[in-house]
Amino acid sequence: MNKQIYDFDFPELSARVNSWGVPKYRAQQVWDGLYKNLWLAPEEFTNLSKELRGKMGELVEFNVLKPVDYRESKDGETLKTLFELHDGQHIETVLMKYDTEGRQPRRTVCISTQVGCGMGCTFCATGQMGFKRQLSSGEIVAQVIYFARKLQDAGETLTNVVVMGMGEPLHNYAATMEAIDRLNNPDGFAFGARRFTISTVGLVPLIKRFADEKRQVNLAISLHAAEDELRSSMLPINEKYPISNLLEVCRYYVEQTHRRITFEWALIEGVNDTPEQAHILARRVKGLLCHVNAIPLNPTQGFNGKGTGSERAKIFKETLEQAGVTCTIRAHRGIDIQAGCGQLASREK
Numbered sequence: 493m494n495k496q497i498y499d500f501d502f503p504e505l506s507a508r509v510n511s512w513g514v515p516k517y518r519a520q521q522v523w524d525g526l527y528k529n530l531w532l533a534p535e536e537f538t539n540l541s542k543e544l545r546g547k548m549g550e551l552v553e554f555n556v557l558k559p560v561d562y563r564e565s566k567d568g569e570t571l572k573t574l575f576e577l578h579d580g581q582h583i584e585t586v587l588m589k590y591d592t593e594g595r596q597p598r599r600t601v602c603i604s605t606q607v608g609c610g611m612g613c614t615f616c617a618t619g620q621m622g623f624k625r626q627l628s629s630g631e632i633v634a635q636v637i638y639f640a641r642k643l644q645d646a647g648e649t650l651t652n653v654v655v656m657g658m659g660e661p662l663h664n665y666a667a668t669m670e671a672i673d674r675l676n677n678p679d680g681f682a683f684g685a686r687r688f689t690i691s692t693v694g695l696v697p698l699i700k701r702f703a704d705e706k707r708q709v710n711l712a713i714s715l716h717a718a719e720d721e722l723r724s725s726m727l728p729i730n731e732k733y734p735i736s737n738l739l740e741v742c743r744y745y746v747e748q749t750h751r752r753i754t755f756e757w758a759l760i761e762g763v764n765d766t767p768e769q770a771h772i773l774a775r776r777v778k779g780l781l782c783h784v785n786a787i788p789l790n791p792t793q794g795f796n797g798k799g800t801g802s803e804r805a806k807i808f809k810e811t812l813e814q815a816g817v818t819c820t821i822r823a824h825r826g827i828d829i830q831a832g833c834g835q836l837a838s839r840e841k
């Protein structure tokens with residue numbers, strides 16, 4: 493198969509285009525078409541000759557993602573697309589719209605970094621699929637460009653990218669960072685580093701590497717429990733990197749970057765939503781620059797736990813805040829379209 497178009501960084505793209513015997517400035521035109529105009533197919537590159545468009549279509553693969561299923565929630569705020577990849581594997585990408593009066597509309601795309609996932613979190617449909625393969629940097633980039641273009645066609649703008657879809661992004665570290673760097677390139681898509689958030693289940697050595705690189709990308713940790721026994725029962729990776737190691741590297745990250753860390757907490761009724769859990773969490777993160785993002789769990793087939801109701805969620809938040817830890821309760825989204833991570837892809841499988 494030809495190399496996929498979004499797998500090239502600018503020097504590689506220049507070398508490839510120059511090898512076709514065309515003037516050097518053509519590479520810049522292709523790059524601008526891809527990342528400034530968001531052109532998706534060779535026919536759209538009207539700044540190139542017909543001959544060159546044809547050559548480009550023959551020699552480079554443009555159909556990186558083939559949309560095969562598409563769901564929109566009843567409220568129109570969550571759109572989920574199931575994509576087929578060149579080898580017949582499937583991934584999901586979700587667009588979430590947030591419109592709050594008096595604030596700029598937010599358009600956030602949640603992207604995948606792997607087909608399936610090897611981390612085996614018990615409440616997650618992707619985890620139940622197991623690990624299939626890594627995505628290339630181009631397959632990660634393509635998801636963002638696809639939705640950026642959709643929004644552009646609707647007169648809207650992408651504002652945030654969260655790396656929280658299928659897969660553990662730090663388990664595909666190189667491709668994930670390459671994708672972010674390509675999208676962040678000021679001479680291209682120019683999407684600010686601070687508008688990305690990477691969410692990890694807690695791969696301690698790679699969080700350390702991420703901290704050492706002093707990236708301006710936001711970091712979120714899927715914590716979900718403040719005691720090892722409970723966390724290990726939900727996130728098997730906790731056996732390898734227990735909470736004390738994880739919080740130690742979180743402190744290191746904050747020291748290195750001076751950036752606030754977010755702890756994700758999927759509220760599961762009667763499991764991790766008790767005031768006692770909130771107290772333990774507050775004690776463990778004392779003094780750490782952090783914020784807790786709690787979301788009632790999306791129902792997942794194959795997992796019995798139920799998302800916490802609003803009253804219990806409120807008490808959890810208040811308990812944390814009284815103990816000095818800021819917390820936001822987010823509404824879970826897109827239940828009617830199976831918007832939880834991996835739900836559509838595992839159904840397809």
Ligand code: SF4
Nearest residue numbers: 609611613616619659
């Ligand atoms: S929650 Fe994330 S890390 Fe855990 S199994 Fe699902 S995709 Fe993988």
